[in-house]
Amino acid sequence: MAPLHAADDDTLIIEPLVQRHVGDAAFYWAQHDSSVHSPQIDLGRLLHFDRLLQAHLDGIVVAGQEGWKLAFEELDRWKGASETFVCAYLALHDQDGERLRTVWGRVEADVGRNLRGLVSALNWVGADRALPWLERWVGADHNPALQVTALRAAVLGDELLLAPAKPLLPRLAASPAAPVRAATARLAGQLDPAGPVLATLLRDDDPVVRAEAAIALGWNAANDAAPLLWKTCAEWIGNHHALQGWPRFQAERRLGRWLRYLGALLPPGHPAVPRLLSQLPPRLGLLLALHHADPAHLPWVVTQMDAKETSRFAGWVWSMLTGVALDEADMVVTEPEIEEELSLLSRDQDAGLPEPAPDRVRAWMDAYATRLPHGTPCLFGQALTDTVVTDLLCNGPQALRWMAALRMPQLFFNIREPAWRQCLLLEQFQQSAAA
Template identity: 40%
Template sequence: MDSSTFQFPVIAPLVARHAEDAAFYWSQMDRARISPQFGFEKLQHFNRLQDAHLDGLTVAEPNGWPLALHVLERWRKAGEAFVCTLLAMHRVDQARLDAVLAVVRQRPDELLRGLVSALAWVGDQSNEVIQTWSDPKADSVAQVAALRVAAVRGPAAVAHLASPLATYLESPVPYVRAAACRAAGVTDQSDIASPLTAALEDLDLPVRAEAAIALATLGHHDIALAVLQACVLLQAGLRASATGWYKMQSGRRLHRWTVKLALLTTPGASSAQDLLALLPPRSALTFAMAHGDLIHLPFVVEQMGNPEVDRYAGWVWQTLTGMDIAAAGWTIPEPAPSTHDSNQVLTQTRLDADNGLGRPLQAAVRAFASSSPFFVLHGKRVLCGQELDLEHALNLLESAPQPVRFLAAHNVNGAGSVVRMNVCAPASAQRSAMNALSHMLAAKVAA
């Protein structure tokens, strides 16, 4: 037998399993953006497992692609869209990309996230796709994908859009306008402020919110933050009345806007304290954590008495102060497992418990907080007990969970750094960025 022409048989169920498992690991990493237990080490581990399954699909070519596409068409989840898009980008196969886009068009709200993530993962390789899909003659789903990828990748990718950003801000499709606002927030185009200001009065809520985020990011805070706060409060009301999948999507949007509002609000601003009373408790805690002003600590301690968010409040306290309430002995012992636990409704409170968050002993934390040395840091942006600088941000990127790493990355990206840190990028790209930041820090210290 001529070994040079021998081809191993393809075991279709095994190859399909590769596609399903690769999608599963992407989904786990995607959900980690809000997980208090998922840091860079675990992300690296899951990324290696995902890559192993992707390698299996690549080795199985040309049979790997149709089996992966079949899995996408069967399950129609964002993870499967991610896998198929990466396979299509292996050699930038336009026919395969068109096949993925055809499935995504059927359920864009659910699938677009995976498609965008995959295109962002491949970096400069997606430039051609950005240009093609952003063509004025392309359909709205393709344009949204191109704009969202450009927004993730930054100014260099925005430059590959087929038309000026102002063109997309005038689109009759609100999804395109909202995506264009996201891209506008990372651009250095001097003429974008005027159309973004006009978008603050758009009839579509996401367009108004994303325009406000973009304008505030570009330095136009006054009117933009007022609009964004109004959008956050309106979105909180919409989420309260939503159910099922729509509640999940609404919650994702509310979380994003709340974090952006917190990061764009100057520490010490009086409006920040007033906002906590207007937001739902969980969103208010998220705002307090992302804002980083320790003047919010009394509010956080107060929420430790709210059984709906007590565990989350304990974790926010830790994230702000750097103090582990379990190590300090400030947690309530967990009750013995009940035979009825399996029948409990899956609420956010239950998810907090499943994430390993302990129930704080409010009285003990309150007693400590009454004389806390942390209050001297009022009016400053603090994370894990320290004012944020490059060294502290780099340490957090190495060791903290994903929500904290996101806040640290925002600080790095907003400090005029030439290194762009994305905590949702491949682990190898994140490691390269952290190494570059480490070299920058060393050079700064040496100087």
């Protein structure tokens, strides 16, 4: 028989059910967090994940102390960002902060892995619960990791969360901790993009700080930002190959982030793009080609379909740029009906994407490529007008929604936010545009 307990308000608690809530909440948060650049998850699917996530979180909250105990046992066991998120969400409902201090001890033990879980929880609970902690942490010069947490949560969340950091920008930009300065650069891009803080950070000794400052500058001065970001990316490409394991993963994830921005900042027809594509690892090159969105580089994208490691991703990038669905246009390879091979495909990071037939794609290019827009960024074979971008934000997969949000900086639209909040912002934007 399942163990039964009474919660603080005498509600009967079924321990296996609460354990299921804890595990499923961690799972659905991981789906939300990893969806940011997904080629398959759209806003509707994200909304579905988030509803399930919130339902499981509510179930843990109702369980009271027993829910907290089981959630913290999972954090102690797995020590991951997903478990950090669940425990931080619960802790942010605790009035005296003791639980949050306990969670912070686990975060501090592995900041690189777990900080994102705490930042997301601060964003998830809403400004009323998050703001008191951000006000306390943003000025905590003795603890740079706390400051980074506050700054990142402010960038990602409700506009109210920006207020505590604004008067402290000069002090934060002078921090001896490079991660604090990098997080400050992200914030300065929203609060004071033309001010002296961002100008100072663009000259910083640390390449990560300079890159984040260049990205922040790119919201308003793309022509000035692109060369600065390009230089830092080039340095990073030359240095990250010596890394192994988790540091290499972190370095490549950071480089991927920068290349997405660089692709959007470089104007179509920029002569340096072909050279950069040839220098990058193929998957990172495909990221750049997608976010640059210049049809002139489609022939290079097609060449990446010849390698098994990149063929599916290259096919998807090609489809997003041209608007041609590979399966509907009969440009796919029939999958082998072999269980072993299918199981291997299911573990591939491109699982679910069709395998392109390069020869048929090249034949399409010979016949129709000249019909695509030239000299302007395009997706789905269309120039990126405001109408196309707005439609992508509403209906596109997460990977393209990220691109669309980047091209509408006046919104400061963040696809990492809870899906219901994104829907509300889109509705407000559409109403404003129609007025």
